[in-house]
Amino acid sequence: MINIISKLPNVTTTIFSVMSALAKEHQAINLSQGFPDFDCDEKLKELVFKEMKKGNNQYAPMPGLLALRETLSHKIENAHQSYYHPETEITITAGGTQAIFTAITAILRPNDEVIIFEPAYDAYAPVVRLLGGLVKAYEMVPPTYEIDWSTVKKLVSANTKMIIINSPHNPTGRILQDNDIKELINITRNTDIMIVSDEVYEHLIYNGKKHLSLAAYPELKERTFITASFGKLFHTTGWKIGYCCAPEALMKEFRKVHQFQVFSVNTPMQHAIHTYMQKPDVYLGLTQFYQEKRDYFRKLLSETKLTLLPCEGSYFQMVSYEKISFDKDTDMAMKLLKEYQVATIPASPFYSKSTDYKTLRLCFAKKQETLEKAVHNLIKI
Helix, strand or coil: CCCCCCCCCCCCCCHHHHHHHHHHHCCCEECCCCCCCCCCCHHHHHHHHHHHHCCCCCCCCCCCCHHHHHHHHHHHHHHHCCCCCCCCCEEEECCHHHHHHHHHHHHCCCCCEEEEEECCCCCHHHHHHHCCCEEEEEECCCCCCCCCHHHHHHHCCCCEEEEEEECCCCCCCCCCCHHHHHHHHHHHCCCCCEEEEECCCCCCECCCCCCCCHHHCHHHHCCEEEEEEHHHHHCCHHHCCEEEECCHHHHHHHHHHHHHHCCCCCHHHHHHHHHHCCCCHHHHCHHHHHHHHHHHHHHHHCCCCCEECCCCECCEEEEECCCCCCCCHHHHHHHHHHHHCEECEECHHHCCCCCCCCEEEEECCCCHHHHHHHHHHHCCC
């Protein structure tokens, strides 16, 4: 028997995969994993097929199709008045998670410390630990998940190398406010601290509020990798295409890693996305599209015994069940799945210490009838 010493001994299959598999096994309505149950635009699929027929089926350039990077540069400049050079400061990646992994890998060395805000997307901490880094977690608390920046400052040390930001936030739906930006600038000023800003839900932001991208703030932009996803943008999570933007010096290091991870990304899809994005309405309309889903879902859920928490962005709705049960959130999620045929995600796996605030995450990127069927079952609780 070969003796294998795991680099991630405490990591198991992600809660997303577990709950989706159980949803299929128990024929439950899947509001757990964050993907739509509706298809992408037929025009986008036709564009991909057209590009394949044209013969665009070989390697794309390592940083991505230049035309697509130019389109992204214009998009970001129009949205945030911030310019990224398409040749040297934008790279197309195999999804948002790869962009995050590559950015962290390009910077982190053993024993470097990384501050993350929990509950956090479950890829952050394992990547840091895989690279020999140390996670310093700040726990956000429901229902508002506000950040006490005086406490965050106490987490900063001489070994702090990176801060990972996510807005709109998965799983809480929280968005960065002006004060958060000011405090982040103050904390990182005159330091070598880098930032990874996970902005995959940038167009899913509600109630007339604005997405505060770190690209828009020069003091933060100079130290930040912005990561994003076409999967979230165009309902194509299975295509696994995203991108990263960063100042040239940072992007140079990013590409050193990227070229040996995936080298290049799906060629016909890059061509198709470039063409599709020439009409900005295809992504600018996402805010209204998802706000209508959010509002409808919240209205339906208000008829249940679950307590709705705020949702300012993303396509996730957090709920509390503390008025219903004292069960652990993992047990409650299993109960809803097996007894009420609705799959959700317990929030405790998003915390390093598995902190249990009796909350669950539900995804509302679903057809109207899917949401109606799910709530019809949840009303019975």
